[in-house]
Amino acid sequence: MAASDESGSPVFRLIYQxxxxxxxxxxxxxxGEIFSTARSRNxxxxxxxxxxxxxxxxxQVLEGPQGTVExxxxxxxxxxxxERLAVLDSGTVDERAFGKWSMAQVSAAGHADIPLHTANGEIHPAAPSHLTAEQSKVFATMRNAIGADTV
Known part of the structure; x- marks a missing residue:
């Protein structure tokens, strides 16, 4: 069975550096321009x-319909x-790890510039202690690829 998000559409994730x-x-x-444009378009x-x-x-991690992400x-x-782009991981996933983020800026330590939403809709400061296991896994992949400090 293909992975899907809340709309029933397949979820494709691509991570690159x-x-x-x-x-x-x-x-x-x-x-600032990149984030403004990305948040609006995404x-x-x-x-x-x-x-x-x-x-x-x-x-960066991108999630959504495969054709759109690609x-x-x-x-x-x-x-x-x-320059020197390299795909770190791509494929279909069970669900979005960043379903509430049209595009968050994340510091090397894992803090995001917008709040995290938990599965039950609670809003938390974007601190590493409030990351889901999947978000932590994705961030670790990203940090390790570019040599950023880990939390």
Whole structure:
């Protein structure tokens, strides 16, 4: 049986890493634009996920319908603001780990810039102690790939 989300559609997850080409002086502005655009577009496209940023690397998880995720990854791959992209993991999963996040920015330590929602709808600060086991597993994959500190 194929994995599905609340709508009954299959859930595809893709995790990738890349090397940032954004000059340090431009990062606040450029990253702000990236998150604003991603959150707006992803919500309408049924894409959820998180983006981990360090000084030199990105690691991102995207979840949603397979064709939509793959199309988005194709556009992301062509973006000149990063290079040396590598897919870390991809495939169908039982459920979304980031179902309430159109795109969260995650620090190297695992803190997100938007609150976490638990399965029963409670909202918690985005601290590692409130991560689900699946979120922790995905974040560990992302952090390990780009050499970010673990919690």
């Amino acid at each position: 890349s090397h940032s080409r954004i000059p340090k002086s431009d990062r606040p502005t450029v990253l 919500k309408g496209a049924d894409i959820t996920g998180a983006l981990l940023i360090t000084d030199h690397y990105f690691a 199309e988005l990854y194709g556009r992301i791959s062509a973006d000149p603001r990063h």
